[in-house]
Structure formats: C-alpha cells, structure tokens
Amino acid sequence: MNAMKLGWFSELNSELWPGVALSLEVEEVLHSERSSFQDILVVKTLTHGKALMLDGVIQCTEKDEMSYHEMISYLPLCSHPKPQNVLIVGGGDGGVAREVAKHPDVERVTLVDIDDRVIEVCKQYLPRLSLGLNNPYVNIIVGDGFEFLNHHQGEFDVIITDSSDPIGPAENLFKHAYYQLLKSALKPGGIIASQAGTAWANLDQVCSTFQHCKAVFPVATYAVTSVPTYPTGQIGFVLGSLTEQTNFAEPMKIFSGKDLDRMSLMYYNDKVHRAAFALPRFVEKALNNA
Ligand code: SAM
Incomplete structure (x- = not known):
C-alpha cells in the first residue's frame, strides 16, 4: 500500500x-x-x-520528540550516581546525544549508528535534533551497535539503545545476546536503557525485551512515556542495573527548577520520572509472568 x-x-x-x-x-x-x-x-x-x-x-x-529523547536519556542518567562515560547505540537523529550532553556529570559520549545517511540527512533537515551530533563531546562512529559492543568491555557507565523497531537493521538489538553484550560493556554499577515498544500494540515484544534484560541484570524494570505520534501514543523503555540497590523509580539526581530551565527541558522532571514507573495492572501482570 x-x-x-x-x-x-x-x-x-x-x-x-x-x-x-x-x-x-x-x-x-x-x-x-x-x-x-x-x-x-x-x-x-x-x-x-x-x-x-x-x-x-x-x-x-519536531513537536513531540522531546518526550521520548528526554525520558530515554534522564531515566537512566538520573538513576546512576555519576554517569561520566555514556554510549548511545542508534540515535542517528541526534536527539538523545543532545540531551545526554546536557547532564552535568557526563564527560564523554559515544554514538554508534549503523547508517551514516540518517546522520547526514538529519544534520541537513533536522537541526533542532542534530545539534546533538555537532557537540564536540560527542564522538560519532558509523557501525553496527551489536558489533561495536563485541569489542568493548567494562567501559561505559550508561548505555542507551535508541534504536528503530525490531524489524530491519535493529533486529539484533532486541535479542538476549545483545543484553549480554550490554552487560559486559558496562563498568561496575553500570545502567542500561533501551527502546522497548508499547504494551498496547506489542505486549509480547515488551515482555520478551524485559525478559532479556531481567535474565542478565540483577535489577530490571519497564517505564513508559507518552509520544502522540508513536503507535498508540505511548512507548516504553527497559532499564537494567548492575547494582542490586538501584531503585529506578526514585531518581538519585533531582534537577532544580533552575537546572530544568538552564537545560531547556520541556518534559522531564523528578515527578514525571517517578510516574513513568507506575504501570497499569495488565502490564504489571504480563511483566511479572515474563
Ligand atoms: N526514537 C526512534 C524510534 O523508536 O522510533 C529511534 C530513532 S533513531 C533515528 C533509530 C536509529 O537506529 C536509526 O538511525 C538507525 O540507523 C539506527 N540503527 C538501527 N539498527 C542499528 C544497529 N544495528 N546498530 C546501530 N544503529 C542502528
């Protein structure tokens, strides 16, 4: 059609x-x-x-990208005590890089996207997002995120997978083996967050991604945000931590009103952070059985 x-x-x-x-x-x-x-x-x-x-x-x-990019960035970053070295897998539009680079503790950002054409096209047509790609702290690598992780161990405090959906080049980023690679690429105490689909349309996909995360990380959870132009208006993330004490639903770092203004955040604050982990019963039940 x-x-x-x-x-x-x-x-x-x-x-x-x-x-x-x-x-x-x-x-x-x-x-x-x-x-x-x-x-x-x-x-x-x-x-x-x-x-x-x-x-x-x-x-x-451009109208609703901030909800997705702020949430996939600050849910993991604000759950880590000092996220200095951050890897973004995918994210070729630059939106996640833009947000990650604003966090005061972040010193190094590496972005690995498989498709240099997405990067170039976004630089040309979507400057509000791709300004994240022009930041001198962001090192851009063109390559497959799965392959990249195969060659990197114990390096990152936080890894954010901002991938497209599991059909196409991102297919391997939704598999159990990918979660094992994520775990080995983290430093002790490291945290991951990955795009994980919406429970309204793809509950099976949400559960299988959560299952991969839970099988590898001592703490695993799922959080949601609303993005009106994504299918069903909602999208979720799985989050995993190597630290058993991590309570994702309670942010470790709380930005003041002044911080939020200085960082030009439009969606994220600590109240929205906590609310992202309040799940409807059918989702909670499905995840408990996953
Ligand atoms: N927020 C978006 C969503 O969920 O609709 C994702 C946006 S971002 C543009 C997705 C990026 O993932 C694309 O630029 C794509 O090239 C990249 N990607 C897909 N598979 C990949 C892989 N195996 N390794 C690295 N990047 C990949």
Whole structure:
C-alpha cells in the first residue's frame, strides 16, 4: 500500500501494529532516499513540524520528540550516581546525544549508528535534533551497535539503545545476546536503557525485551512515556542495573527548577520520572509472568 496518499503520510505497518495507522498531513516532502539499510523520508507536516520516517515508521517529529529523547536519556542518567562515560547505540537523529550532553556529570559520549545517511540527512533537515551530533563531546562512529559492543568491555557507565523497531537493521538489538553484550560493556554499577515498544500494540515484544534484560541484570524494570505520534501514543523503555540497590523509580539526581530551565527541558522532571514507573495492572501482570 502507498503510505503517501492525498497529501497524508500514513504509518502502515501490518507486522508491528496490524489494523491501525497514524496519519500526518504533509505540506512538503523534503527528502526521500533508500540507503544501504533503510528507506529514509523527511517531510514537513502541517501540525508537527518536520518528521523523520525510516522504513515507513515515524522516528520523530519536531513537536513531540522531546518526550521520548528526554525520558530515554534522564531515566537512566538520573538513576546512576555519576554517569561520566555514556554510549548511545542508534540515535542517528541526534536527539538523545543532545540531551545526554546536557547532564552535568557526563564527560564523554559515544554514538554508534549503523547508517551514516540518517546522520547526514538529519544534520541537513533536522537541526533542532542534530545539534546533538555537532557537540564536540560527542564522538560519532558509523557501525553496527551489536558489533561495536563485541569489542568493548567494562567501559561505559550508561548505555542507551535508541534504536528503530525490531524489524530491519535493529533486529539484533532486541535479542538476549545483545543484553549480554550490554552487560559486559558496562563498568561496575553500570545502567542500561533501551527502546522497548508499547504494551498496547506489542505486549509480547515488551515482555520478551524485559525478559532479556531481567535474565542478565540483577535489577530490571519497564517505564513508559507518552509520544502522540508513536503507535498508540505511548512507548516504553527497559532499564537494567548492575547494582542490586538501584531503585529506578526514585531518581538519585533531582534537577532544580533552575537546572530544568538552564537545560531547556520541556518534559522531564523528578515527578514525571517517578510516574513513568507506575504501570497499569495488565502490564504489571504480563511483566511479572515474563
Ligand atoms: N526514537 C526512534 C524510534 O523508536 O522510533 C529511534 C530513532 S533513531 C533515528 C533509530 C536509529 O537506529 C536509526 O538511525 C538507525 O540507523 C539506527 N540503527 C538501527 N539498527 C542499528 C544497529 N544495528 N546498530 C546501530 N544503529 C542502528
């Protein structure tokens, strides 16, 4: 089926969310190409600013990207006592790098994305996000995150996996072996956070990703945030810690109102942090049985 009809982009993906599709009215197609890994599309929408799609799936829109990027960054960073060295796997649009680099304890950021074309296209069309890629503290490596982790051990305080969905180049980032690699790439006391799908449309995927995390980390949990342009308007993250005492639901670092303003945060604060771990009963039950 054609995702662009009558000036609307529709997110038609019968495998990941059968029978449902979000649509955005498009004013202009800014860029469209097939890279070595995926279809890349950037459009100017009527209501949500510019938007990036990979393989027909919305990755971010300028209007609501902050909810996803702030939460996947600060939930793990504020749960670690001193997150100095941070790895981002995926994240080629730059949104997570932008947020991670704002955290006062962070000294080094490495970003590994498989597709240099996503990085270049976002630098050209999505400067509000890709400013994170131009930060001199962010070292960008083009390569497969799974392969990269195979060669790095005991290096990182926090690893954030900001990947696309499990169909396509990110498939290996949703497997048990990936969680074992994450664990060995961490320093003692390290923490991970990974994009883990939405319970409304993909409860099985959420549970299997959580299971991989739980099998490897002494502390594992799932948190949610709302992103209106993601399927079902909600997305979740699995978080894992090597420290048994970690209580993800209670942030170790609390930003003051002044900090939040200085960092230009629009979504995250300590109250939203705590609330992200309050899960509906059907999700809690499914995770308890995972
Ligand atoms: N927030 C987004 C979402 O969930 O819709 C993810 C955005 S980010 C653009 C996803 C990035 O993951 C893409 O740039 C893609 O190239 C990258 N990616 C996919 N598979 C990868 C892999 N195996 N290793 C590293 N990066 C990968």
